[in-house]
Amino acid sequence: xxxxxxxxxxxxxxxxxxxxxxxxxxxxxxxxxxxxxxxxxxxxxxxxxxxxxxxxxxxxxxxxxxxxxxxxxxxxxxxxxxxxxxxxxxxxxxxxxxxxxxxxxxxxxxxxxxxxxxxxxxxxxxxxxxxxxxxxxxxxxxxxxxxxxxxxxxxxxxxxxxxxxxxxxxxxxxxxxxxxxxxxxxxxxxxxxxxxxxxxxxxxxxxxxxxxxxxxxxxxxxxxxxx
Numbered sequence: 001x002x003x004x005x006x007x008x009x010x011x012x013x014x015x016x017x018x019x020x021x022x023x024x025x026x027x028x029x030x031x032x033x034x035x036x037x038x039x040x041x042x043x044x045x046x047x048x049x050x051x052x053x054x055x056x057x058x059x060x061x062x063x064x065x066x067x068x069x070x071x072x073x074x075x076x077x078x079x080x081x082x083x084x085x086x087x088x089x090x091x092x093x094x095x096x097x098x099x100x101x102x103x104x105x106x107x108x109x110x111x112x113x114x115x116x117x118x119x120x121x122x123x124x125x126x127x128x129x130x131x132x133x134x135x136x137x138x139x140x141x142x143x144x145x146x147x148x149x150x151x152x153x154x155x156x157x158x159x160x161x162x163x164x165x166x167x168x169x170x171x172x173x174x175x176x177x178x179x180x181x182x183x184x185x186x187x188x189x190x191x192x193x194x195x196x197x198x199x200x201x202x203x204x205x206x207x208x209x210x211x212x213x214x215x216x217x218x219x220x221x222x223x224x225x226x227x
Contacts, residue, residue, distance in 0.1 A: 010034055011086035012064035014073070016044060020054035029060060034086035038207055041079065045210040055210075068103040072111060079207040080198055081112045087205050088119035098127045101178030107185060116194045124188035131182040137175075138166030 010033035017029035030044050050057050059077060064070035069089075073082070092099045102125050108114045131137050139162045142148050169175075175184030194200050 011089035012062060012066070012069065012073075014059045014063075014082065015061040016048065016057055016079075017060045018048045018050055018054050019056040019058050021049060022058075022060075027060070029057075031063070035083050035090060035205065036086075036207075041207050042210060050210045066100070066103060068106070068109055069115060072109065072115065077112055078198070080201050080205060081116065083205040083207055084194070084201045085112055085116050085119070087202075088116060092119060092122075095122070097129060097178065097180040098122065098125075098183070101125075101127055101176070101181055101183035104178045105176050105183050105185070108190065113194060113196050117190070117192050120193040121188075121190050124186060124190050125183055126186045127181055127183045129181040132177055132180070133163075134166035134170060135163040136166065137169055137182055138162035138164070141165070141169060 013031050013033050015029050015031050017027065021028040028048050030048050032041065032044055036044075045051060045057075048057075058075045059073075060075070062070060062073050064073065066089075069085075089099075099119075099122070102118065102122060103109060105125070108118045108121075128137070128140060131140055138160075142160060142162060142165065170182075173184040175182055198206065
């Protein structure tokens with residue numbers, strides 16, 4: 001599965017749309033880069049008319065460089081979960097090849113929640129950078145891993161079928177080749193760090209409801225003593 005290198009300062013973008021206006025026949029929305037701060041998101045809500053009259057929104061489109069992630073993202077995703085996932089992805093930029101290979105493996109990629117937990121469990125996978133084919137995989141295990149001693153084979157070493165051996169290893173391990181390397185599950189214990197509860201999301205990634213924000217502001221203003 002191909003991955004197009006992305007150099008943007010965000011993990012993905014989403015077009016946040018005013019649901020009420022959409023139902024009235026008007027597409028009113030704005031592209032938002034994730035991760036985003038709560039303050040920036042509240043400003044977007046105000047600009048697209050989400051607040052007192054229109055309280056609901058949905059997502060009409062995504063711009064995501066990762067095909068596996070793009071297939072998961074839906075119209076009514078939690079903005080806080082999206083923000084949390086985006087923040088986690090940005091922290092993985094230095095190990096992007098490894099992350100892309102794990103995505104291609106396809107384990108725990110069925111929802112935003114699963115993807116969030118996947119970012120926290122990369123130690124459950126082994127990655128061999130530069131191993132891009134069955135031949136490379138077979139050569140690695142026979143010549144580079146230290147698992148086999150071919151020094152006594154003499155001329156017979158010239159007849160080793162690295163490709164067939166590598167293919168057998170891949171089938172046995174259930175691994176896959178990414179753009180820049182080979183990845184497999186190592187059987188490590190996968191721990192669900194995020195349980196789907198909004199309270200489990202770090203405060204920095206939580207997006208408040210614009211209605212709650214407005215009501216809080218109104219309450220604050222009405223509670224101020226008269227001068």
